[in-house]
Amino acid sequence: MSQAAVEIDKLMALHPKGFDLSLDRITRVLETLGNPHLRLPPVIHIAGTNGKGSATAYCRALLEAAGLSVHVHSKPHLVNWHERYRMGRKGARGEFIDDETLADAIRRVAEANGGQHITVFEILTAVMFLLFSEHPADVAVVEVGLGGRFDATNVIVNPAATVIMPISLDHIAYLGDRVELIAAEKAAIMKPGCPSVIGYQSEDAALDVLVSTAERVGCPYTVFGQDYLAYEEFGRLVYQDEFGLLDLPLPRLLGRHQYGNAAAAIRAVKAAGFDLTEKMIASALVNVEWPARMQKLPAGKLWEHVPDGAELWLDGGHNPGAGVVIAELLADLEERQSRPVFLIAGMVNTKDATGYFRAFADLVETVFTVPVNDSDASVDPVALATDAQVAGLNARPCSGVEDALKEIATLVQQGEEPPRILIGGSLYLAGSVLRDNGTPPT
Template sequence: MAAVEASEAGYEIEKLLALHPKGFDLSLDRITRLLAALGNPQDRLPPVIHVAGTNGKGSATAFSRAILEAAGLSVHVHTSPHLVNWHERYRLGVKGGKGRLVSDPVLADAVRRVAEANGGEKITVFEILTAVTFLLFAEHPADVAIIEVGLGGRFDATNVIARPAVSVVMPISLDHQAYLGDRVELIAAEKAGIMKRGCPVVIGQQEEEAARDVLVSTAERLGCPMFVYGQDFMAHEEFGRLVYQDEGGLADLPLPKLPGRHQYANAAAAIRAVRAAGFDVSEAAIERGLAGVEWPGRLQRLTSGKLTHYGPNGAEIWVDGGHNPGAGQVIAEAMATFEERESRPLFLIIGMINTKEPIGYFRAFLDLAEQVFTVPIRGSDAGLDPVALASDAASVGFEASAVSSVAEALTVIANLVDEDPAPPRILIGGSLYLVGDVLADNGTPPK
C-alpha cells in the first residue's frame, strides 16, 4: 500500500520482502510447515469467524467486530491488505472496549520469531504475515477472532483453521482470474474451500446464481448448518430504518453507519454470522454496532486533511478501494443514492493496478459521472499507466484525462467548477493502493 511510516515492524517486514516473493503462491504446505514449527498457534485461537468473498468481506468483518464489541466482547481482527501501515492487519481485542492495532514492538517481535521459525525456507511474505496473525491471536486472550481471507479460500494461507465457529462467504464476482479461474462458479468453488465439514456457514447476497449454487451445494455436501441470504435471513430499508429478519423473527434497527444500500445485505450477513457462531448478542448491541461501525477506505468521506484543500470549496470528497466491476456497480449505486438526496456533479479520480479490469468498472459510472481523471499509483509497482487508463475510460464514453497526481486532479476539478453553484462530489478510487496513498498524503491514516 502507501509507503509505511518508519517503524521497527516495518523494517523487519521490508527485510522479508527483500528475501521472499511478494505475491501469492496458493498452497497450504508452506504455511502448515511453518505453523508446526511455531507449535500450531492456529489451534489455540478463540472461536473464529472466517470471512471470504470477492466484495463485502471487509464490510462483513467490520460489522461483525462492531456488533461483538458493542456486546462487550474482546475481538481480534485480521484483515488484508493494509492501507497505510502494516499494523492495520492485526487488531487485538480489548475486553469491554474497542480493539487496538497491535503495537510496533509486539508486531516486530512476532515477525522476527516467525521468520526465525521459518529458517530461510521458501515461503511468501503473505504466509509469514498470516503466521504472525495466528501467533499474536494465540498469545493474547480474546473472546473471538475474525479472520479475513486474503485471496480465494481453499488454498489461502488463513485456511488452516480446523473448526471455525462460522464460515462466511460474501458476494462473489470476477476478480483475480489468473489465480482463481475465469468463471464465477470456479471462483465460488475456491471461496467455498473455507467451509469445514459440519461447521456453520453463512452465504451472503449473491448476484450470480451460478456462484450461489456452488456455495449451497458445497455446504450441503459437507453437512454444514447453512444460512443463505434471501432465503434464511434478509434485510431491507423501511421508513429510514433497517428491517432485519431471520428464523428468530424481525428486528427494527438503525441504518448502518457505512453508506450505500449494499451495506444492508453486508450488515445482515454479519448479524447472522455472529449468531451462527454462537454469540447471543442483544438487539441493543446490534443497534450500537450498526451505528458505530467503521471501515476505512471504503466509501470513506474526507472532511479534512492536506489533500482536501486542493479541491473545490464545499466539495464532497469520497475514497473507496473497490477495484473490480462488481465493486464498481455497488459504489456507483451508492453515488446514485447520494445524488437522489442532493444533486451534485460527480467527478472520478481513478488509479488501478494491472491485474484489474477497468472497462467494467468505468461502465458502472457511465450515466453518473461528468468526467474521469486518471492518476498513477505510487504505492505499487504494478500500477496502470494513467494514459492507458484514460483511454479505457474514453472507450466507455467518458471525457477522460491523465494527470500526475490526485492533488493535480483536485486542482483541475476546482478550476473546472469555479463558476458552478453546486459544489461537486468527487470519488477517488479504483485501487486500495491508491486509497492508501491518499490517506497517507491527507494525514488521515486508519487508527
C-alpha cells in the first residue's frame, strides 16, 4: 500500500465518510495553512452533472497543446488516489503527484485540522490547494466534487473562468429533486466579473436558472447554441464563436455529446484569457485522454474471458443523463456495424438505476448485473437486475465482471457477429475493471 493510501485510511477511520456540505470547515483549515487557495495560478473551475470530467480533460489538453503547465484536480479517482492531483510540467504532459509528496501534504493538512470535525473529501480538497500553491504552474483546472454552492472547491475567489456543463437529476438527496434546484447549486460557482461558460443544456429550466444567476451575479457569460457551438459536418468538427469558425478533427473521445463538451472547453480556455491557435486545438482534440468514458478497453487480463473478435467498452456514467448519451453512442456504433450488444452493470444506491437502464431499452440484448466491490453502497446484483427489468430489459445477476463475461461467451452463437460489450453504471466499477485488467490510468 502506498504512503498516501495509508494516510487516507487513517483519515477514513477518524472522520465521517460521505458529504456534509458546508464551507466553514474547509475555510478554517485553509486559514490555518495560510490560505493557499489565494495563491493559485489562474483557475478554470468546472461544475455540472455530466461532462465535467470530459471538459476538464479537454481544458488540460488544450492548455498543454499551447505549451503551458497545467495542474488538474479531478474526482473521483479510478484506481489510485494520486489520480486526483495531476501536476503540471512546462512544455510537457502533466504527471500524477508522487506518493511521498502527496502523503506529506495529507499529513500537514490533517495536522492543521487538529482533529476537529471535517470530512475526508474536505481534507483532500485542502491538499489540492496546498499542492497547487506550492508547485508553480501556468494554470489550474479544478473540477467541482458535488453541487457547487457548498462544495469544498468553492472557496476559489476569482476564477479565470467558470464552466457549467450539462445538468440533469443526480444527488437529489443533497441538491434537490428538480433540475432548476440543481442548476442553482451549480451556478453558485459563478463569481462577479469572472467569465462563465454555460455548456449544452437539454433542460430549459436549468438554462434559465444559469443565465439569470450569471446576470444577477454580474459575470459575463456565453451559452452553447447561442454564443458558441460545435457540430459534425463531413466527418469533421465545426466550432464557431464570436472569433470565427474553425474546421477541426473529431475528438478522440467518442460520442456526439463530446462535441458540446469540447466546445465548452475551447470557449472556457479562451474566456480565461489563453490564446489558442487552430493547430493547438486540433492537436488537443486528437490527443485528449479521459479513461473510463466510452473507453475501448485495451488488452489485459480480462480479455481471456472475452469472446474472439468482440469489442469491450468501459464507461463510468451512472445517471439517466449519462445513460442517454452512452446509448446514443452505442446506437451510432450499431449503424456502422451491427453486433449483439450486452451490458455489464454495477451501481451504487445513490443513483437512479431504472432511469439509467431505461436508455438502453431495445438496444441491449441482456444486462448482467454485478456488485461494485469497491463501494459500501453497492446495489445487490439481484435487486439491480430487478431495476433493469422494470426498465424493460432482460437481466441476469452475476457474481462479478469475469463471471458476466463468461456467461456472454456462452451466449454467442457460432457464425454470429462477435458481441459489443459495455461495462458501465459506476466509476467505482470502472476503476476496479481497469485495476483488474492491469491497465490503470497514467
